[in-house]
Amino acid sequence: MYAALLSNRYLTSRVIPLIAVGAVALCVALVIIVVSVMSGFLDMLKASGRTLIGDVIVSSGIGGIPHYDEWLADLRALPEVEEATPVIDTLGLLRMPYPSGPSKEIAPVQVWAIEPASFARVTAYGEKVWWRPPADDAAREAMLPDDPRLRMDGSILRDGLTLTQGATGKPGIVMGMHVSVGNARQSDGSYRPRFGWFMPGEEVTLTVVPVSESGTISEPRDATFPIVNEVFSGVYDVDKSRVFIPLAQAQQLLRLDAAPLYDTTAEPDAEGNLPLLGTTPARVTKVLIRAKPGVDALAARDAVEASWDAFVAKAARRSDRLGRPPERVSILTWEQQLRDLIGPVEKEREMMRILFSIIYIVCAGLILSIFWSIVIEKTRDIGILRSVGASRLGILWIFLRYGLAIGVVGSLAGVGIAWVVVDNINLIHEAIGRDAPRAAWITTCALSVLSVVMALRSLVWRGRLLPGLLWTIATVTLGIITLALLGHRGTLIWDPSVYYFSRIPSQVDWFNAAITVGGGIVFSVIGAAIPAAKAADVDPVEALRYG
Amino acid sequence: MAEATPSHPGESLRDAGRSRRPPSAATAPPILAAHEVHRTYRFGQIEVPVLRGASIAIGRGEWVAILGQSGSGKSTLMHLLGGLDRPDAGRGTIEFDGRAVNLGAGRSLDRYRNRDVGFVFQFYHLLPELSVLENACLPGLVGGWFGHARAAAARRRAGELLEQAGLSHRLRHRPAELSGGERQRVAIARALVNGPRVLLADEPTGNLDATTGASILDLIAAQHAEGLTVAMVTHDSSVAARAQRVVHLRDGQVVDG
Numbered sequence: 001m002y003a004a005l006l007s008n009r010y011l012t013s014r015v016i017p018l019i020a021v022g023a024v025a026l027c028v029a030l031v032i033i034v035v036s037v038m039s040g041f042l043d044m045l046k047a048s049g050r051t052l053i054g055d056v057i058v059s060s061g062i063g064g065i066p067h068y069d070e071w072l073a074d075l076r077a078l079p080e081v082e083e084a085t086p087v088i089d090t091l092g093l094l095r096m097p098y099p100s101g102p103s104k105e106i107a108p109v110q111v112w113a114i115e116p117a118s119f120a121r122v123t124a125y126g127e128k129v130w131w132r133p134p135a136d137d138a139a140r141e142a143m144l145p146d147d148p149r150l151r152m153d154g155s156i157l158r159d160g161l162t163l164t165q166g167a168t169g170k171p172g173i174v175m176g177m178h179v180s181v182g183n184a185r186q187s188d189g190s191y192r193p194r195f196g197w198f199m200p201g202e203e204v205t206l207t208v209v210p211v212s213e214s215g216t217i218s219e220p221r222d223a224t225f226p227i228v229n230e231v232f233s234g235v236y237d238v239d240k241s242r243v244f245i246p247l248a249q250a251q252q253l254l255r256l257d258a259a260p261l262y263d264t265t266a267e268p269d270a271e272g273n274l275p276l277l278g279t280t281p282a283r284v285t286k287v288l289i290r291a292k293p294g295v296d297a298l299a300a301r302d303a304v305e306a307s308w309d310a311f312v313a314k315a316a317r318r319s320d321r322l323g324r325p326p327e328r329v330s331i332l333t334w335e336q337q338l339r340d341l342i343g344p345v346e347k348e349r350e351m352m353r354i355l356f357s358i359i360y361i362v363c364a365g366l367i368l369s370i371f372w373s374i375v376i377e378k379t380r381d382i383g384i385l386r387s388v389g390a391s392r393l394g395i396l397w398i399f400l401r402y403g404l405a406i407g408v409v410g411s412l413a414g415v416g417i418a419w420v421v422v423d424n425i426n427l428i429h430e431a432i433g434r435d436a437p438r439a440a441w442i443t444t445c446a447l448s449v450l451s452v453v454m455a456l457r458s459l460v461w462r463g464r465l466l467p468g469l470l471w472t473i474a475t476v477t478l479g480i481i482t483l484a485l486l487g488h489r490g491t492l493i494w495d496p497s498v499y500y501f502s503r504i505p506s507q508v509d510w511f512n513a514a515i516t517v518g519g520g521i522v523f524s525v526i527g528a529a530i531p532a533a534k535a536a537d538v539d540p541v542e543a544l545r546y547g
Numbered sequence: 548m549a550e551a552t553p554s555h556p557g558e559s560l561r562d563a564g565r566s567r568r569p570p571s572a573a574t575a576p577p578i579l580a581a582h583e584v585h586r587t588y589r590f591g592q593i594e595v596p597v598l599r600g601a602s603i604a605i606g607r608g609e610w611v612a613i614l615g616q617s618g619s620g621k622s623t624l625m626h627l628l629g630g631l632d633r634p635d636a637g638r639g640t641i642e643f644d645g646r647a648v649n650l651g652a653g654r655s656l657d658r659y660r661n662r663d664v665g666f667v668f669q670f671y672h673l674l675p676e677l678s679v680l681e682n683a684c685l686p687g688l689v690g691g692w693f694g695h696a697r698a699a700a701a702r703r704r705a706g707e708l709l710e711q712a713g714l715s716h717r718l719r720h721r722p723a724e725l726s727g728g729e730r731q732r733v734a735i736a737r738a739l740v741n742g743p744r745v746l747l748a749d750e751p752t753g754n755l756d757a758t759t760g761a762s763i764l765d766l767i768a769a770q771h772a773e774g775l776t777v778a779m780v781t782h783d784s785s786v787a788a789r790a791q792r793v794v795h796l797r798d799g800q801v802v803d804g
Contacts (some may be wrong), residue, residue: 001698002688002689005688006676006677009677380672383672384673384674385674385685385689387629387660387666387672388685388686388689389658389661390661390689391657540631540632541626541631541632
């Protein structure tokens with residue numbers, strides 16, 4: 001009981017323990033912030049992978065998957081599969097509608113040709129189409145008055161979901177939000193047209209290069225599409241380069257549609273026609289699959305693999321030899337597909353965790369040195385306590401408890417700091433990204449001047465060295481901050497083109513936070529243990545005589 | 548003769564005093580005794596013998612003053628009697644109520660210091676972070692993990708003692724806010740809070756002016772009058788004169804008494 005009384009009193013009646021609490025809090029906050037951002041980054045990577053590509057991805061070579069509609073029917077019949085959708089994945093060049101004049105900007109893009117309805121059931125495409133009217137009054141209230149979406153009706157969303165321009169019936173194109181430079185992201189995460197370049201309604205020309213099954217490159221082909229909407233996935237790479245067009249148009253452009261096949265080795269008939277061998281089936285290069293709820297992606301992949309083998313065997317029994325599917329295709333879960341991306345990030349996170357955990361040792365050393373000085377200062381108190389019957393273990397417990405209290409208070413404060421920082425990390429980042437507000441540097445400048453006055457008052461008029469030194473340090477620090485603010489012209493720390501996502505992850509990783517708090521407490525107690533043992537070993541007579 | 552001793556805080560000082568009062572200090576067996584104790588301090592290669600076979604017996608309810616020059620070993624003898632220190636190995640014993648306290652384990656010595664004796668020091672030795680009341684009840688808080696009831700009893704007992712010492716208006720003050728005499732009164736209340744059978748006072752007036760010192764001695768005398776055994780170290784013969792018996796210590800040995 002006296003241990004509780006004394007450790008609490010030592011904690012609250014002195015400044016040094018508060019420094020130790022601050023040190024523990026900063027160490028814990030630092031580790032939690034770093035690990036939370038990296039964990040959040042990892043979670044976003046995984047979540048985005050799943051929402052953008054489904055649970056299982058089947059990819060073929062350049063020749064594509066023939067008779068894919070038959071296989072899709074087989075897949076949809078599987079108990080593990082919720083939906084499957086065909087995709088053609090290729091590269092292209094997009095001739096943008098800007099700038100004005102004959103010379104237009106050309107953007108390299110990744111073209112995904114899709115069947116929008118089934119694609120939206122496999123992926124979160126429907127939720128990612130950006131330009132749409134607010135869903136309800138609450139969403140309307142949340143938007144800023146100048147948000148273009150407030151003036152939209154449902155047709156733009158419908159066009160985006162069907163990849164068709166409703167007014168003309170033309171097949172349309174949906175572009176990633178950052179393919180065009182015309183979209184300016186706002187601090188609230190919404191977009192405004194830049195230079196008046198609002199993309200929906202404009203037209204772009206897409207150029208692609210057909211490649212035959214044997215790898216022969218044909219003449220580039222192009223087609224003009226009206227932009228019917230834009231899509232924001234939150235994954236910068238996707239938003240910067242991906243465009244969606246209807247599957248049928250892509251098959252025509254890339255010569256992957258169904259087409260008659262003639263015998264070019266035979267002589268033409270009297271009308272000059274070559275003998276018809278048959279019809280080559282339409283092909284796609286990818287099939288994306290959504291597993292049924294509760295079905296593990298690996299189990300779904302196994303079922304898809306078995307289905308593919310059965311499909312290949314069935315194709316081998318066909319009488320015609322056209323459109324044989326490739327024997328080998330890549331069948332991966334979303335996690336395997338993104339392994340090259342996820343693996344290094346996971347390793348990097350662990351590396352950061354280990355490196356930043358070294359801070360704990362610094363923290364323990366700091367507490368050790370602070371406690372050592374406290375024990376020396378409190379030697380007489382220890383003698384007094386021994387004289388009234390306190391045991392050595394009791395003395396040990398006072399200081400261990402003291403360290404424990406510092407660890408607990410510091411760690412919890414660290415969690416609080418980390419939570420505030422992580423929760424507002426995008427706001428903080430945006431503030432750093434802007435010029436320093438005038439009020440900020442005027443304030444620090446005024447405080448700096450005040451510190452000079454206080455320093456002079458302490459040193460010259462009152463002749464006090466310590467407060468004078470502290471005020472001088474404050475003056476120098478505030479002066480440096482003022483100069484830094486004056487020179488600050490906005491710093492982009494989180495570059496979306498490097499970090500994949502346009503927003504910094506802002507969720508505290510509570511599991512890791514709990515581990516970090518545990519580490520903070522343990523190392524605080526370890527730091528306190530050696531001085532505590534020294535305190536317990538204090539000779540009471542010596543302590544009373546010389547303490 | 549078996550004696551009912553107040554060993555629990557909460558029992559009033561006056562009640563405790565009545566139960567402690569012995570019939571005759573001179574005829575009673577000693578409650579605290581040192582037999583041929585030696586104590587040598589070592590500073591590196593240098594050995595400084597402080598006590599050289601000192602013996603003393605303090606009867607129940609007796610007030611003994613240990614008088615001696617500076618460096619004669621008075622405080623060392625007091626520390627040995629109070630279980631704060633032990634004699635050199637195999638060279639003397641300290642007996643309390645017929646049992647050797649210096650031969651027991653550390654925990655039994657802790658308990659001895661907590662329950663059986665109370666210390667008053669020249670420099671008061673109060674804990675600066677604690678209030679007057681907390682300082683006074685400190686021994687009552689020591690010595691148990693599950694002590695809420697014990698702590699409450701210690702607070703009550705400390706409050707009574709401080710009231711008797713005229714400090715009831717100072718309970719929430721810190722030691723730094725008290726005068727020297729008031730601090731020593733708090734130290735006496737602390738020494739008595741667990742109802743010890745012996746009060747060990749090491750120069751209790753050595754840091755006080757004559758008037759304040761006299762008031763402190765009056766307070767000790769009042770406790771002695773209620774049956775408390777007192778062993779007091781001093782180098783001031785006028786202070787020693789307040790005791791029933793004076794023992795002289797010279798060069799680490801008791802030379803009379």
